[in-house]
Amino acid sequence: MLYQHQIDAINSVETRDFKSGVINYATGTGKSRIGFGIVNKFNEKYPNESVIWICEHKNILIDLFSNSKNNITSNLKILNYAQNKPKNWVELVNRMKIWNKQILLVINRAFSTTGEKYEKIKIPFGLIIHDECHNIVSSTIQKFYKWITNTYN
Numbered sequence: 092m093l094y095q096h097q098i099d100a101i102n103s104v105e106t107r108d109f110k111s112g113v114i115n116y117a118t119g120t121g122k123s124r125i126g127f128g129i130v131n132k133f134n135e136k137y138p139n140e141s142v143i144w145i146c147e148h149k150n151i152l153i154d155l156f157s158n159s160k161n162n163i164t165s166n167l168k169i170l171n172y173a174q175n176k177p178k179n180w181v182e183l184v185n186r187m188k189i190w191n192k193q194i195l196l197v198i199n200r201a202f203s204t205t206g207e208k209y210e211k212i213k214i215p216f217g218l219i220i221h222d223e224c225h226n227i228v229s230s231t232i233q234k235f236y237k238w239i240t241n242t243y244n
Contacts, residue, residue: 101128140217147223204231
């Protein structure tokens, strides 16, 4: 069950057609839960689009993913590379295109930007959730966003 401030935040992002949204709440106010709500609303509207969730603190997401109250829409295949970090993660992501599967890629910033492997991703992402965005100023994530903007507009 979501609190009103969480519902308002989700509705605000949805009203902007998911083009942008900054959720700036205090620790413990349910920002990651808001992220789940945004992913679900996005997936309802755009069921053929994939989502990437960039996070830093995997323990928060592990707890949320294991809680049955936070179900992600069933047609998204969850690839949780915040917890498991396979060396061939880009290949595994690209396989989903072959199977015509939409994914929710959960990955941390450092792992996702190491060696700029993301440049080999063949799946366009319709939505990016950047959890713990205080690291958004890092040069590696700025390079990632420049790449994704230039590649997928």
